[in-house]
Amino acid sequence: MARAICLRALTGAAKTRQQLADLLARRGIPDDAATAVLDRFGEVGLIDDAAFARAWVTSRQAGRGLARRALRAELRAKGVDGEEAEQALAEVDDDDERAAARRLVERRLSSLRRVDRPTATRRLIGMLARKGYSGGLAAGVVRDVLDETGFGTDDPDPDLHDPDLLARPAWDT
CATH class of the missing domain: 1.10.10 (Arc Repressor Mutant, subunit A)
Known part of the structure; x- marks a missing residue:
């Protein structure tokens, strides 16, 4: 059951180990079963917090223009530990x-x-x-x-002082 929940969650987008652990806890999966599945997923590369952090930083910094401080907070909220987060943030x-x-x-x-x-x-x-x-x-x-x-630094509305523009009808401008 834990395996199926994790696979379904990973189908949509990459997740951190902490996100999957939280999901399994909400679904009532026992801790020992959750740990076993998460460990196995980590061994086979389905969960890779370092790769997740690098991709997250690249995407959010380029797409949303977030600063390192905001990216660090987002990674922390996703459960990425300090060292992996700092390595990813070093790319910015x-x-x-x-x-x-x-x-x-x-x-x-x-x-x-x-x-x-x-x-x-x-x-x-x-x-x-x-x-x-x-x-x-x-x-x-x-x-x-x-x-x-x-x-x-200039006139806020230079058109107000252009007599030629003011003499023309509005539909002509």
């Missing part, structure tokens, strides 16, 4: 983290065109903080992107 260096933060800010910036610079700065830093970035890194990346794009 400071440059990768900064580049991911920059992509997140650049992607979000277009939706903030109607707010002033302090509001945009606060919202962008908050977004990065929720993704696990440190305050210093977040503030630096936001400042750099806003400076490079000239966000908030």
